[in-house]
Amino acid sequence: MKAQLKPVSDQVIVITGASSGIGLTTALMAAQRGAKLVLVARSGETLEEVRMGLADTGGDAIVCPADVADRGALEEAAQKGIERWGRIDTWINDAGVSIYGRLDEVSDEDSRRLFETNFWGVVNGSLVALPYLKRQGGALINVGSEVSDAVIPLQGMYSASKHAVKGFTDALRVELELIDKAPVEVVLIQPTAVDTPYPQHAANYMAEEPKLPTPMIEPEDVAEAILKAATEGGRDVKVGAMSKMNTMTAKLMPSVGDRMSAMQADRQQRDEPASRDREGALYRASEDGRTHGTPNT
Numbered sequence: 673m674k675a676q677l678k679p680v681s682d683q684v685i686v687i688t689g690a691s692s693g694i695g696l697t698t699a700l701m702a703a704q705r706g707a708k709l710v711l712v713a714r715s716g717e718t719l720e721e722v723r724m725g726l727a728d729t730g731g732d733a734i735v736c737p738a739d740v741a742d743r744g745a746l747e748e749a750a751q752k753g754i755e756r757w758g759r760i761d762t763w764i765n766d767a768g769v770s771i772y773g774r775l776d777e778v779s780d781e782d783s784r785r786l787f788e789t790n791f792w793g794v795v796n797g798s799l800v801a802l803p804y805l806k807r808q809g810g811a812l813i814n815v816g817s818e819v820s821d822a823v824i825p826l827q828g829m830y831s832a833s834k835h836a837v838k839g840f841t842d843a844l845r846v847e848l849e850l851i852d853k854a855p856v857e858v859v860l861i862q863p864t865a866v867d868t869p870y871p872q873h874a875a876n877y878m879a880e881e882p883k884l885p886t887p888m889i890e891p892e893d894v895a896e897a898i899l900k901a902a903t904e905g906g907r908d909v910k911v912g913a914m915s916k917m918n919t920m921t922a923k924l925m926p927s928v929g930d931r932m933s934a935m936q937a938d939r940q941q942r943d944e945p946a947s948r949d950r951e952g953a954l955y956r957a958s959e960d961g962r963t964h965g966t967p968n969t
Contacts, residue, residue, distance in 0.1 A: 675809045675855040677761075677903050681706030684757045685902065686749065688740050688797055689767030691715035693868030694815065696722065697891040697963045698764065698898050703731035705899070710753040710760075712736045712746070713767065714957035721961060740767045740793030746800045754804065762811045762902040763801035765794045769954055770830040770870060772940065773877025782875055783829045785954055790833035795840060802848075802856070809855035811902050814841045815894075816860045818915040822922040822929055825937045826878070838908075845907070857905035862919065863894045864912035869962045873953040880941040881948075884965070887914060891963050 685702055689695035691713035699709055703726045711719045716737030723733045736752055738745035753760050768790045771778055794814050801812055819831040820838035838860055845858035865884040868891050876882050889912040897911045910916045922929040952958075 675811065675857045675905060677809070677811055677857065677905060680899055680903060683761035683902065684708045684710070684753055684759055685762045685764065686710040686712065686753060686760055686797075686801065687764045687766060688712045688738075688746075688793065689765075689815075691718040691722070692873070692958060692960060692962055693766075693870060694863070694866060694891050694894045694898075695764070695766040696961070698766065698895040699733070700726075700963070701892070701895045702899060702902075703729075703733065708757055709733035710736060710749055710756075712738050712740070712749050714739050715959045715961070716957070718957075718959050718961040739789075740765075740796055741788040743796040743800060746796050750800050750804060759808055760801060760804040760810065761808075762813065763797060763805065764813045764815070764898060764902075765797040766815045766898075767793050767797075768815065768833075769952070770827050770874040771877070771954065772826050772871075772874055772882040774826065775828040777877050778829060778875075782951075782954060786829050786875075787833050787836070789954075790830070791836045791840070794837050798840070798844060805856045806854050811857040811859060811905060812844075813859045813861060813898055813901050815898070816841070816862050818862050818864050818910070818912075818918045820860065820862055821919040823933055824940075825933060826940050857901070859901040859906045860908050861894065861898055861901065862908060862910050862915050863897075864889055864915035864918070866891050866894055866912075867965050869958070869960060869965050871965065872948075872960075873958050875952045875954040876946055876948075876950055878941060879946055881944050881946050882940060883942045885936050885939040888965075 690711040719735040736749035817834040820834040823831040871882040
């Protein structure tokens with residue numbers, strides 16, 4: 673059964689990772705278009721500031737501080753949305769974090785924590801959302817990456833987690849759309865590098881401050897793709913020309929893709945020594961509330 677998706681203005685949307693970057697940008701754009709929002713992130717203070725700002729301009733949102741690694745906390749967030757509005761139309765799994773460092777140097781503890789957020793956070797959100805989305809139809813949108821198909825050195829565990837997100841999302845789509853004929857659109861968003869605070873939130877094992885390789889796209893580009901998926905559905909949505917090129921190269925010319933990936937190693941390091949907490953936002957909320965990255969990142 674094909675899902676009958678509503679205009680954004682008529683939707684109740686849950687967004688994880690809503691306190692910064694792509695998640696916050698999506699929340700702001702959805703609110704401008706009239707959506708009712710359930711904002712989920714560890715950064716509770718930032719979420720409340722966002723909610724108050726939206727309320728000042730007529731936006732309608734509730735705040736649910738939660739770690740996506742905790743399925744029970746996401747169930748509580750879903751229930752709050754149901755109690756407030758009676759339904760969930762779109763669920764967006766955006767929360768994520770990275771680690772800069774060679775795979776043989778990153779601790780198992782840090783790698784597992786990354787997977788708890790990036791992979792299990794998506795699993796938890798998806799499985800919590802499904803009963804509500806099946807009830808009246810809707811969209812489940814998981815934010816992957818171009819490295820759901822390609823890879824990038826010095827962020828190997830991040831790449832692995834985004835491959836896992838794609839595998840889970842693809843399998844879930846087959847089960848829901850083709851076997852169960854459920855009225856749910858399951859969409860994977862695959863952006864290229866995005867100008868968000870992502871490098872500052874990442875854990876960092878390098879001697880230099882981390883950055884994303886250019887060219888970068890704007891978080892508004894990804895938010896627009898997400899909201900389009902919420903109203904039109906889709907499958908694998910590549911955002912940015914480099915995402916299309918890198919995923920195609922990885923599939924059709926993998927050896928060339930490997931060499932192109934290797935060229936990105938030096939381009940992920942700023943010309944200044946690392947000076948901040950190595951753990952970044954891996955284990956704690958950032959509370960910075962920024963949609964875009966810092967200059968020269």
